[in-house]
Amino acid sequence: MTWVASTKTWNDTSVDNCDICGNLIINRYWSFTDDDGIVMRACRQDDEELAAWLKDQRKQPGYASFTSIRR
Amino acid sequence: MSDVKSYDNVELTLLNQNLVNICDEMAVSMMRTAYSPIFSEGLDFSTFILDANGDLVATAGLNPAMLGASLYAASWVIAEVGAANFNEGDIWIYNDPYRGGSHMPEHMMILPIYVDGSIAAYVGNIAHMAEIGGMAAGSFSATATDIYQEGLRLPPIKLFDRGEPVKDIWRIILANHRTPANSWGDLHAMLGSLYIGERRSRQLIEERGVERIRISFSQLQDFAERHIREEIRALPDGVYCAEDCFDDDGVGSGRYYIRLTMTIDGDRVVFDFTDSDSQAAGAINAPYVVTLSGALNGLLYSIGRRLPVNAGITRAVRVVAKAGTICNVQHPGACVGGQTEYQPKLIEMISSTILAQIGAERAAAGSGNTSLNFLFGGVHPVSKEYFAHYHFEGNGWGGRSATDGNSAQIMPHANCRNTPVEIFETRYPWLHHQYAMNGGTGGIGKYRGGLGVKRDIEVVGDMISVSVLADRGDVPPSGILGGGDGSHTEVLIKRAGNSDFSRFTVSEGAKSATKFVNVRLNRGDTVRLVSPSGGGYGDALQRDPEAVKEDVLDRFITMDQASEDYGVVLTEELDVDQASTEKARRSRS
Numbered sequence A: 001m002t003w004v005a006s007t008k009t010w011n012d013t014s015v016d017n018c019d020i021c022g023n024l025i026i027n028r029y030w031s032f033t034d035d036d037g038i039v040m041r042a043c044r045q046d047d048e049e050l051a052a053w054l055k056d057q058r059k060q061p062g063y064a065s066f067t068s069i070r071r
Numbered sequence B: 001m002s003d004v005k006s007y008d009n010v011e012l013t014l015l016n017q018n019l020v021n022i023c024d025e026m027a028v029s030m031m032r033t034a035y036s037p038i039f040s041e042g043l044d045f046s047t048f049i050l051d052a053n054g055d056l057v058a059t060a061g062l063n064p065a066m067l068g069a070s071l072y073a074a075s076w077v078i079a080e081v082g083a084a085n086f087n088e089g090d091i092w093i094y095n096d097p098y099r100g101g102s103h104m105p106e107h108m109m110i111l112p113i114y115v116d117g118s119i120a121a122y123v124g125n126i127a128h129m130a131e132i133g134g135m136a137a138g139s140f141s142a143t144a145t146d147i148y149q150e151g152l153r154l155p156p157i158k159l160f161d162r163g164e165p166v167k168d169i170w171r172i173i174l175a176n177h178r179t180p181a182n183s184w185g186d187l188h189a190m191l192g193s194l195y196i197g198e199r200r201s202r203q204l205i206e207e208r209g210v211e212r213i214r215i216s217f218s219q220l221q222d223f224a225e226r227h228i229r230e231e232i233r234a235l236p237d238g239v240y241c242a243e244d245c246f247d248d249d250g251v252g253s254g255r256y257y258i259r260l261t262m263t264i265d266g267d268r269v270v271f272d273f274t275d276s277d278s279q280a281a282g283a284i285n286a287p288y289v290v291t292l293s294g295a296l297n298g299l300l301y302s303i304g305r306r307l308p309v310n311a312g313i314t315r316a317v318r319v320v321a322k323a324g325t326i327c328n329v330q331h332p333g334a335c336v337g338g339q340t341e342y343q344p345k346l347i348e349m350i351s352s353t354i355l356a357q358i359g360a361e362r363a364a365a366g367s368g369n370t371s372l373n374f375l376f377g378g379v380h381p382v383s384k385e386y387f388a389h390y391h392f393e394g395n396g397w398g399g400r401s402a403t404d405g406n407s408a409q410i411m412p413h414a415n416c417r418n419t420p421v422e423i424f425e426t427r428y429p430w431l432h433h434q435y436a437m438n439g440g441t442g443g444i445g446k447y448r449g450g451l452g453v454k455r456d457i458e459v460v461g462d463m464i465s466v467s468v469l470a471d472r473g474d475v476p477p478s479g480i481l482g483g484g485d486g487s488h489t490e491v492l493i494k495r496a497g498n499s500d501f502s503r504f505t506v507s508e509g510a511k512s513a514t515k516f517v518n519v520r521l522n523r524g525d526t527v528r529l530v531s532p533s534g535g536g537y538g539d540a541l542q543r544d545p546e547a548v549k550e551d552v553l554d555r556f557i558t559m560d561q562a563s564e565d566y567g568v569v570l571t572e573e574l575d576v577d578q579a580s581t582e583k584a585r586r587s588r589s
């Protein structure tokens, strides 16, 4: 759990995205290991809490339950 | 702790209005000085003021579709470039959708305002340029399968360095646009708008002092945060789900689904798009900032009618959109259609589907929700100059809890204006044969869906190359609470000498009826654009019979529809036959 510098050389125009929310990672990222032992790169520190919250939410009944009206 | 006095609420309100007025003046300047109708007529741009950190302080109430870019992208660019790398007189430009651009035609410019040698604020604008190269004239490449087919991509670069134009950059940009004279004029309209914003903002900052302005900007953002948290807290906590889909991606793949799980948790909202489809091969994907924009706009449409729009509102919201999905396109995915086709769907998923789960009185039926982007280019028969134009069409909005849907209006998230017939016919070789409300197609309901339009235009030059990026060709806007569905998009062609219109899939071999590029039309060929009509709200048998009568008089519906759909019987004089109507409705309820 630490901030890691993520600077790019001037000739690298690519971007990186947060493993949790998808946001851009600019200049640095928050590195942490999740419950499954996977190392995550997050755009902000509180994404660690968001990741745990999402994992818990996704187990709840009714979460991501889509009644399709357009199939 | 600063000893500079903070503002009270009255002063803050006045300051906020002052800042918004500066943004409005920047916008008027852009409108009046632009070369392209997309600026001067369409108003497809935004203007804004940022604090010294790059966080939004104020914006003109123009194009909500650009809200995400105004709120987030400028600060990302400033973070990436680094404030230390700005100089007084610099102007930065970029349009890269992978780092905060909404789609490539929309270019953002940022100018730092220096006071006493330090950056006190930034002014910026975003504008949709009509032509930026790529595979299709008008740079809306509906069949693009990568970003390189969509035009010239600019990471954050300097257009002006310490007040001097960076000529090499200008030459690269102008050499890659099909209509460089227009680009030159439109870029200068953006510059003029920035200079006005800079002058007015500098005056304001110098009058009040840098430190006091810094504190007041922060107070304004805190106020917006408090306000939006109060509004969110007033909504019932819960988990709400919605989905919508694209007909296709323009290159032969089937439907693509956007799926949102929205959690209201006290005074914050989490928008989770994890269950959406993977990134499409075609150009319907959304950059992350467009998903941010759609989520915020959907929320604001639902709650925040008098909310100051600045960076404070983002603090109560989290958006989860995994990279590589249709909601967060990754390099080299194409994405020009995300801003115009995906964002309105997303807004409607929140402000209609989800709001109906929370409280029907606030919800609306489905709207047309396609920009029906119609692009064309060619050599003008009189001036002999190359032209290109981007037109979007009005459509029907959904009925609401107290009123019918608006007719023939650009989608709310864009808030733009279409191309007037006069512009079509004086600047480009088109002739109108029809531009009308598409009567009989609004979704039936207690409150009827608004009507789309039907437009027939004939080529009166030697050749025009046309492209279309639209949606809702298969799935019409939904009715809610018993209301009927609206109608779907149609784009048709009648070649010179033919008597009937047909789909571009049939006539021209396009893979999609609503997404194709570079179809060469010749003199005498006619295109028909039919935009969708909105869905209806509530039971049609509860519609006020007088409103049904008015619809017949306006030719929005026929006598037969009045009777069959609404159970309203009209006399020969077109008055409501009350007794027969009551009887007809009783027998059907």
Ligand SMILES: [Zn+2]
Binding pocket: A018, A019, A020, A021, A022, A023, A042, A043, A044, A047
């Ligand atoms: Zn993140």
